[in-house]
Every structure is written in structure tokens, then in C-alpha cells.
Amino acid sequence: MKLPEDVRQFLARRFQSKHREWLIGDAGEDQWPLEVPLGIPTEQAALRQVDGVRAWVSAWQGWQGVGSLSWCERRWKALGVQLLPEKLALGGPEHVAMWIGESARWERAQSRYRTLTARxxxxxxxxxxxxxxxxxxxxxDFHRLAEMLDWIANHPQSDLYPRQLPVSGLDSKWLDGRKGLLTDLVAAIQEDSSSDLDFYQRCGLKAPPLLVRMRVLDQALRARVGGVGDITAPVEDLASLNLPVSHVFIVENLQTGLAMSDMPGAVVFMRLGYNVDVLARLPWLARAKCIYWGDLDTHGFAILHRARSYIPALQSVLMDEGTLLQHKALWVDESAQHPSTELTLLTEQEQQLYRDLKQQRWGQNVRLEQERIDWVAAWGALQRTLA
Known part of the structure; x- marks a missing residue:
């Protein structure tokens, strides 16, 4: 026997699974109205729960809501003639939305869907x-989205930076969270199903230059760049420096890179994350010994794996089980682990540690951030890589 609350929960689940189809107009049902049986019990079942049946009938007698409620008559030997609620019929998605308190969202979505599909x-x-x-x-936000789509559709190869577009209220913060949405919708408008274009290529816009931060840890090298020791520049500009470096350090944490003292022939790159592939565009790195030091977590190893696809001889430092276990008191949780089960470009020891982290050998989502490692020990390990 379904009470009104049971029906509401059923309709909420149906709305959750079908609302996208309903928006298109493909109801996903054999027909509207949508009929919800209310579960009339047999006489034997009713005898076992007379009070429950009375409460069920009373709930529907007092019900005032959307839909058409049908009643039927049952002639039972022991209980006599009973008028019982049989089914509820709902005329369309808007009735379902009203039942579950989603009317405003449904009407807004439907109206905006019609606006965009008309265009x-x-x-x-x-x-x-x-x-x-x-x-x-x-x-x-919706008007800005529609205006953005309209402008890009009419200017598919503008080669402008996004902030140059004459779209009211457009700013970097608004755009950054919507690049995937815009890319998908522009691709649909262009009727191009290829997925190898990023947001800027798809929308015909100019991508802001990728800035890379590098510290020059050698006085003689600094003299070659006007004495500047901390450089943030487009990767193309760094590629043209052609520095005669002997050692390149890649660290994830900015403050770790800032803490490093002078080292002969060395530079350090900071906070590249998964953008480590940009280093492949620096030809002078090919002459140097490259060392990666990342967080001791699954993403740290995934970045190392990615970096090795561009710098095959890349060595890791302080990314071993001993370092991890020595700093157990400083472990934190990795919010979401990398999905891969194997990273083929890791060494055997690195792969084993990655596997142990994935299999929760020492606890749930263990993570050691690189800046938590004892600096005296870390600095000594980094200096030893110069040998």
C-alpha cells in the first residue's frame, strides 16, 4: 500500500532517471498519463493489518494534490464493501515535478531548452x-552563456583572447568553470563530433600563454639572463634562453622551490603539476640531468609517469618507501586517488610503492606532501644528486 509519501519518493526516483528524456520530449514511458498503482491489498492482507489499511485509505481521502486519483470498490466477505484508492494518474512531467517540489526547476529548464533549441x-x-x-x-549566467554561444557561432575563428569578446559580464572566473560546457555545445552547433580540440581550438580563440616559473640556482647562469634569478615567462621565451644547465629540478610545491639555495649549473621548475609536458619544449634540457621530486601520493607518481614520457631519463628523488614511513606523523589524506592501476613508466620500486598506496597498505589514501619532509634531509638528498 503506497501512501502519498511513498508515491512522492517513487516519483522523485522516476524524475531523476527520466527528466532528460522528458525534456527532449521522449517520455520514456509507454504513454502519458503516468499511472502509479497504489497497491490495493488482498482481503487476507487487509485482515492482518486493518488499522494500516484504514490509515492508508484515510491518507488518500484527505489528499489534495496534482493528478487524477482513481478509486475502486472491493466486496470482501469479512470486511464488506470497501472503497479503496487504486491508482494515481499524472498527465505529464510538469505534474511529476509539482509532486516532488521541482516545478520551478523543471519550468526554468524547459523554457531555456526551448530558447536554445529554437536558435x-x-x-x-x-x-x-x-x-x-x-x-x-x-x-x-544563462544569458551570458547564450550570448557567448551566439558570438562564437557567428565568429568561429576570431583568434581573440576570451576577455576580448564583447560578451556582457564575461570574466576569467566565469569562463574557467564552463570551458567543458562551452566546448561541448559549440561542437554540437558546429556539428563536429571530433574530440581532439580543446576549448580554445574549438571556439577559435587564442589561448593565454602558458607561464612557467623557474628559479636559476647558479650565479653564472643568472648573469646570462641579466642577473634575474626567479623567472615567470611563457615557455616559448624560456626555450630561447639556451642555458648551459647541468641539472634540472622539478618540484611540485612552490615553497619547496623557493627554499632551494644555489647549486652549480642548476635550475628548478615549480608547480607544473600535470603540465610537465611543457618541459619537452625546452631543447636545452636535453643536455641536463633531470630530477623530479613530487608529493608521495598517487598523483605524484602519475605526474612522474607523465613527465617520463617526455623526459625518459628523468630520475626521482625522495619518492621511496623509506621516506614515506619516516614521516608517518605528517601524513594526510589524498582526497581522490589517481584511477590507473599501473603506471608503466615507473621503475619497479616506484611502481610497487604506487601499488601499495592504491591498495591502502598503510591506511586510507595515505599522502605525504613534499614540503613536510625534513628539510635538512631533503636538501642533503638533492645535493647528492649533483654527484
Whole structure:
């Protein structure tokens, strides 16, 4: 026997699984109205729970809501003639939305879906994937999105920086969280299903230069760049320096790189993360010994793996089991581990440690941030790599 609350929960689940299809107009049901049986018990079942049946009937007698409630008559030997609620029929998605308190979101999503598909019919199929965008964006955000799509559709190869676009309220913060959405919708508008274009290529925009931060740890090398020791510049500019370096350090944490003292023939790159591939664009690195020091967690090893695909001889330092276990008191949780089970470019020892972290050998999502490692010991290990 379904009470009104049971029906509400059922409709909430149905809305969650079907609302995208409903937005397109493909109901996903054999037909509307959607009929929800209310679970009339048999006479034997009713005899076992007379009070429950009375409460169930009373709940529907007092019900006032959306939909058409049907009653039926049962002639039972022991209980006599009973008028019982049989089913609830709902005329369309809007009725389901009203039942579960989603009317405003449904109406807003439906209205915006119609607005965008009237302008670009090809969005009819991909747009429901972004139901939450249609339902939950504020008016200013939605109008900015529509205006952005319209401008890019009319200027597919502008070669402008995004902030140069004449779109009201467009700023970097707004754009950064919506690049994936814009890329997908522009691809649909262009009717191009290829997935090898990033946001800037897809939208015909100019990407901001990728800035790389590097410290020059040798006085003689600093003299070659005007005495500057801390450089943040586009990777193309760094490539043109052609520095005669003997050692290149790559560290994840900015303060770790800032803490490093002078070392002969050395430079250090900081906070590249998964952008380590940019180092392949620096031809003078090929002459140097390259050392990577990252966090002792699964992403640290994944970045090392990625870096080795561009710098095959890359060595790691302080990324071993001994270092990890010596600093157990400083462990923190890695919020989400890297999904790969194997990273083929790791050494055997590195791969084993990565596997142990994935298999929770020492606890749940163990992580040791590189800046937590004792600096005296860390600095000694870094200096030993010069030998």
C-alpha cells in the first residue's frame, strides 16, 4: 500500500532517471498519463493489518494534490464493501515535478531548452545532459552563456583572447568553470563530433600563454639572463634562453622551490603539476640531468609517469618507501586517488610503492606532501644528486 509519501519518493526516483528524456520530449514511458498503482491489498492482507489499511485509505481521502486519483470498490466477505484508492494518474512531467517540489526547476529548464533549441535545433539531443545548467543557472549566467554561444557561432575563428569578446559580464572566473560546457555545445552547433580540440581550438580563440616559473640556482647562469634569478615567462621565451644547465629540478610545491639555495649549473621548475609536458619544449634540457621530486601520493607518481614520457631519463628523488614511513606523523589524506592501476613508466620500486598506496597498505589514501619532509634531509638528498 503506497501512501502519498511513498508515491512522492517513487516519483522523485522516476524524475531523476527520466527528466532528460522528458525534456527532449521522449517520455520514456509507454504513454502519458503516468499511472502509479497504489497497491490495493488482498482481503487476507487487509485482515492482518486493518488499522494500516484504514490509515492508508484515510491518507488518500484527505489528499489534495496534482493528478487524477482513481478509486475502486472491493466486496470482501469479512470486511464488506470497501472503497479503496487504486491508482494515481499524472498527465505529464510538469505534474511529476509539482509532486516532488521541482516545478520551478523543471519550468526554468524547459523554457531555456526551448530558447536554445529554437536558435540551434542541433542542440536538442546534447542539451539535456546539462539539465542542471538549464535549471539552476541564474538569469545573468544563462544569458551570458547564450550570448557567448551566439558570438562564437557567428565568429568561429576570431583568434581573440576570451576577455576580448564583447560578451556582457564575461570574466576569467566565469569562463574557467564552463570551458567543458562551452566546448561541448559549440561542437554540437558546429556539428563536429571530433574530440581532439580543446576549448580554445574549438571556439577559435587564442589561448593565454602558458607561464612557467623557474628559479636559476647558479650565479653564472643568472648573469646570462641579466642577473634575474626567479623567472615567470611563457615557455616559448624560456626555450630561447639556451642555458648551459647541468641539472634540472622539478618540484611540485612552490615553497619547496623557493627554499632551494644555489647549486652549480642548476635550475628548478615549480608547480607544473600535470603540465610537465611543457618541459619537452625546452631543447636545452636535453643536455641536463633531470630530477623530479613530487608529493608521495598517487598523483605524484602519475605526474612522474607523465613527465617520463617526455623526459625518459628523468630520475626521482625522495619518492621511496623509506621516506614515506619516516614521516608517518605528517601524513594526510589524498582526497581522490589517481584511477590507473599501473603506471608503466615507473621503475619497479616506484611502481610497487604506487601499488601499495592504491591498495591502502598503510591506511586510507595515505599522502605525504613534499614540503613536510625534513628539510635538512631533503636538501642533503638533492645535493647528492649533483654527484
Amino acid at each position: 540551434w535545433p542541433v542542440l536538442a539531443q546534447p542539451l539535456p545532459r546539462y539539465f542542471d545548467v538549464l535549471a539552476d543557472y541564474g538569469d545573468a
